[in-house]
Amino acid sequence: MQISFMIVIACHIPFIFFSGKEGLCIIVDELDRKSISSALWHKLQANQTFAEETANEVPPNPDLPVPGNERGQTFNEIVEEEGAKPGVDPRSSAVKQSKIATQMMSTVQTNRLAYKDMKTLYYVLCVLFFYGVQIGMAIIITDIAVVFDFASAIAITCLAFLFPGMFYKLAWKKYGQSKPRNSCDHAWAVAFLIIGVCNFCLGMYSSVNGVIETASKSVDPE
Numbered sequence: 001m002q003i004s005f006m007i008v009i010a011c012h013i014p015f016i017f018f019s020g021k022e023g024l025c026i027i028v029d030e031l032d033r034k035s036i037s038s039a040l041w042h043k044l045q046a047n048q049t050f051a052e053e054t055a056n057e058v059p060p061n062p063d064l065p066v067p068g069n070e071r072g073q074t075f076n077e078i079v080e081e082e083g084a085k086p087g088v089d090p091r092s093s094a095v096k097q098s099k100i101a102t103q104m105m106s107t108v109q110t111n112r113l114a115y116k117d118m119k120t121l122y123y124v125l126c127v128l129f130f131y132g133v134q135i136g137m138a139i140i141i142t143d144i145a146v147v148f149d150f151a152s153a154i155a156i157t158c159l160a161f162l163f164p165g166m167f168y169k170l171a172w173k174k175y176g177q178s179k180p181r182n183s184c185d186h187a188w189a190v191a192f193l194i195i196g197v198c199n200f201c202l203g204m205y206s207s208v209n210g211v212i213e214t215a216s217k218s219v220d221p222e
Helices: 002-012 014-033 035-044 048-053 075-083 090-102 107-114 120-140 144-175 183-219
Strands: none
Touching: 014 035, 014 120, 035 090, 035 107, 075 090, 144 183
C-alpha cells in the first residue's frame, strides 16, 4: 500500500515540480551570474527612457549570450567585433543588435533563455534538492491545509503589504529624487512594511503551531 501511494505521489509531483524547479534555477543563476538582470537589460533597451538612462552602461553581466542572438554572442563579443569596423561606435552597435535580437521575444521567453546555460553542477543540485524537498514534504505532511496556510502567510503578505511598500521605497530612491518628497506616501509605505512583517510573523507562527499540534495528535491520539 505504501509503495502504491509513493507511485501516486511521484506521478503527481511533476505538475508543480517543473514550474518550481525553473523558478529555483532562475534564482540560483541570478545570484551566480545575474542572468535575469542581464536578460531584462537587453529587453528594456527597446524602451527609450531606459535606453537613455543606461546610455553609458553595460549589461549586469556582459559575458552572457544576448537572448535571441542567433550566433550566441555575448555583449562583449559584439562590442569587440564592432570595434574592428572603422567609423562605428561599438557600444551603440551592440545595443542595436541587442534590440533586434530581443524585440521578437516576449519577456517570459527572454527570462527562460537566460538560465538555460547555467552551470551543470548548480542545475543538478537544484533539481535534486527541490525534488527531495517535495518528496519529503509529500510524505511528512498529512493535511493539504498546512500547505495552503504557509502559502497564504507568504503570498498574501507579500502581495498586499511587503511588495507595495518595498517597491515604492525602491522606486522613490531611483526615480523620485528630483520631485518634492511626499511625507504621507512615505509614511504609508513604512506602515505597509511594518504591517507586512507583523502579518508574516503571525501567519508563520499560526502555521507552524498547526503543524506541531497535528504531529502531536498523530503521535499521541489521546
